[in-house]
Every structure is written in C-alpha cells, then in structure tokens.
Amino acid sequence: MSDLIQLEKRDHIAILTIANPPANTWTADSLAALARIVAELNDDRNIYALVVTGQGEKFFSAGADLKTFADGDRAMANEMAQRFGEAFAALTAFRGVSIAAINGYAMGGGLECALSCDIRIAEEHAQMALPEASVGLLPCAGGTQNLPWLVGEGWAKRMILCGERVDAAKALQIGLVEEVVPSGQALEAALKLAEGACKQSPSSIASCKQLVMSARDGRSHSDGWRMERELFVELFHTEDQKEGVNAFLDKRKPQWKNR
Numbered sequence: 714m715s716d717l718i719q720l721e722k723r724d725h726i727a728i729l730t731i732a733n734p735p736a737n738t739w740t741a742d743s744l745a746a747l748a749r750i751v752a753e754l755n756d757d758r759n760i761y762a763l764v765v766t767g768q769g770e771k772f773f774s775a776g777a778d779l780k781t782f783a784d785g786d787r788a789m790a791n792e793m794a795q796r797f798g799e800a801f802a803a804l805t806a807f808r809g810v811s812i813a814a815i816n817g818y819a820m821g822g823g824l825e826c827a828l829s830c831d832i833r834i835a836e837e838h839a840q841m842a843l844p845e846a847s848v849g850l851l852p853c854a855g856g857t858q859n860l861p862w863l864v865g866e867g868w869a870k871r872m873i874l875c876g877e878r879v880d881a882a883k884a885l886q887i888g889l890v891e892e893v894v895p896s897g898q899a900l901e902a903a904l905k906l907a908e909g910a911c912k913q914s915p916s917s918i919a920s921c922k923q924l925v926m927s928a929r930d931g932r933s934h935s936d937g938w939r940m941e942r943e944l945f946v947e948l949f950h951t952e953d954q955k956e957g958v959n960a961f962l963d964k965r966k967p968q969w970k971n972r
C-alpha cells in the first residue's frame with residue numbers, strides 16, 4: 714500500500730485519503746497508487762462504496778505537483794496525462810458509489826478527482842477551481858469534459874477560461890457539489906450517505922451507474938431505454954435480485970452478495 718493514498722475499510726466502505734503534504738498534490742506515484750487501489754477495491758466483493766478525502770484540514774488536493782512541471786518535457790507531460798487519465802478513469806468506473814468529501818481546497822487535478830466521483834460533499838470553507846490556464850496548462854484529467862456536464866457550459870467556462878474560483882456556497886448553487894456541511898464534517902456526511910448506498914443492492918447500483926454514465930458517451934435517449942431493459946433483465950441472473958425481493962417479502966433486511 715502506498716503512503717500517498719491511505720486506505721481504510723469500514724464495513725462495506727473504503728476510505729481513501731490523499732496524503733501528500735503540504736497540499737495533497739498528485740504525483741505519478743500517487744496517481745498510480747490510486748489506480749491500483751481502485752482496481753483492488755473493484756475486486757473486493759465486500760466493498761460497495763468508497764469515499765475520497767484529503768489529509769488535514771486545508772487541502773482536499775491542490776492538483777498536480779507543479780514542482781514536477783517546471784522543467785517538464787513532452788515525454789513527462791505525456792506520462793503525467795496518462796497517469797491522470799488512468800487513475801481518474803478507474804475512479805469513474807468504480808462499480809460502487811464514490812463520494813468526494815471535499816475538506817478544503819480542491820484545485821486543478823484535485824477538483825478533477827472530485828469530478829470523477831459520483832457525488833461531492835464540501836465543507837463550508839472549501840474552495841474549488843480549475844486554475845490550470847493560470848500556470849500555462851490545461852485540465853487534462855477530465856475537467857473540461859466533466860465540469861460542463863455538472864454545472865453547464867457557462868459556469869464551466871467561467872472557471873476554466875476566466876480562472877474563477879468558487880466557494881462551497883457557490884459550488885452548491887451551481888450544482889458542482891450536492892451538499893455543504895460545516896468544516897470538519899465532510900467525511901462524516903460522506904460516510905452517512907455511503908451507508909445508505911450500502912443498503913442498496915450492489916448489483917443494482919453497478920447497473921444503474923452504468924446507465925447514468927452512458928449518457929456522457931453520447932448514446933441516444935432510445936438506446937438508453939434499450940440498455941435499461943437489457944440490464945433490468947440481466948439483474949435476474951444475480952443472487953442480489955433474488956435476495957432483495959425475497960428479503961422484502963420475508964420482512965427482513967437483505968444480505969447482499971455483490972453478485
């Protein structure tokens with residue numbers, strides 16, 4: 714296990730803490746660690762949800778470690794872009810529910826990490842931005858694609874092109890986060906939400922997530938409906954479907970198998 718990404722498991726929930734002080738920046742090593750950990754969690758049938766947060770009280774993550782970019786060449790840029798892509802694509806494709814507990818600054822690749830999660834909860838002191846253009850870069854970890862999807866093109870352009878930084882209240886207003894909590898409470902709020910997710914069938918969640926995310930790849934509305942029908946039928950091959958319905962009829966809590 715990498716020290717740069719700390720992993721803790723609590724029942725069916727994995728807590729991933731970005732731990733690269735002082736600003737929890739991303740490096741090739743921490744991105745590789747994230748990709749590896751998420752792959753392992755995908756293979757762990759006991760894990761239904763994950764929460765990502767930052768170590769300390771000030772930073773969720775300030776993005777890429779700018780020190781490594783100072784003398785960077787094309788080969789280094791290519792490697793970092795690939796590492797970002799692999800790590801955040803893995804996070805996006807995690808089969809369970811993923812929640813970013815934004816406990817402070819989420820800048821650049823830090824915000825792009827949160828954007829790769831299903832749900833975002835921010836502490837009231839958190840600040841969010843995609844300031845890559847202010848240092849001669851551009852968001853290469855999904856920011857230009859995921860941000861407009863959530864907040865619309867106007868606010869995405871304000872943040873990406875004009876360098877506008879938003880606080881937690883504004884982030885809530887524009888739909889960048891779904892909840893704002895007092896400072897120090899994002900992890901607790903995320904765990905509470907994750908516990909709710911763990912009461913759902915993990916097999917259903919994996920299929921529902923696939924359906925919701927498929928809209929981003931430009932599939933047609935009618936193809937989406939077709940996919941819904943197909944995945945609905947597929948669920949009847951899972952133990953979780955039998956367990957869920959039978960538990961309801963037996964008036965007991967379901968015991969999910971994640972298969």
Ligand SMILES: C/C=C/C(=O)SCCNC(=O)CCNC(=O)[C@H](O)C(C)(C)COP(=O)(O)OP(=O)(O)OC[C@H]1O[C@@H](n2cnc3c(N)ncnc32)[C@H](O)[C@@H]1OP(=O)(O)O
Pocket residue numbers: 735736738775776777778779780797818820821822823844845848850851852853854
């Ligand atoms: C594909 C992805 C691309 C990217 O992600 S590009 C990077 C995008 N991110 C940024 O541009 C954010 C850069 N950081 C900041 O603008 C500021 O930080 C904040 C506004 C977030 C906070 O400002 P303040 O409260 O004044 O803290 P502080 O003194 O700047 O930061 C504490 C220490 O953390 C280091 N640090 C912060 N961000 C980064 C970074 N992205 N890369 C490398 N170091 C960083 C600083 O230098 C400093 O360190 P020291 O105490 O030794 O001076």
